[in-house]
Amino acid sequence: MPVRFQKYVQCQVDADEIAKVTKIADCLLDYLNQPDVQQAIALANQPGQSSSGVQNVFTEFAMALGFQSEAKGLFVNSFTTGLRPDYYLNIGEKTGILLEVERGKTTINNMDLLDFWKCHICESASYLFLLVPQELRQSSSASVRKEFANVERRLSPFFQPENYTNVLGLFLYGY
8 A cells, every 4th residue: 555645734834844854755755655665564563563663664764864862952952852863864965854653552642643743843954754554553453543544633724824823844754
């Protein structure tokens, strides 16, 4: 199943900066849609598995793009100094991209909102790449949760001008 993708960007974002971020986002999307990667992600997104299995599928590629795994020190001026993103990429003097991967706790434990909040308070990042399951089944007998659609519904309002935050862009991937 191809990766679903949705991009949300505030209207006042610098054109050169968003072009740079979009190019990276498109590279990641192209990689995630390769047939062998699709197959590996499908195996990692089984009941009882953690998000680290999904991360392992593309870690090497993310590193090749320049992302650092669990970058430390991004929240030193925050009241929660121990926070770390799954991945971070510096894209300029004052900004970067947080890349977060969720699976089982995406909306059940509000991890999508936590990831958005982390980007909001991070002085070194203005963009969030968020990977979530299109569909999530916690056990073989459990009902299917439409996580991509749920996250999209929950986070898209932050990109209406009256709700703007420090997150200038959200790139949502549904694996």
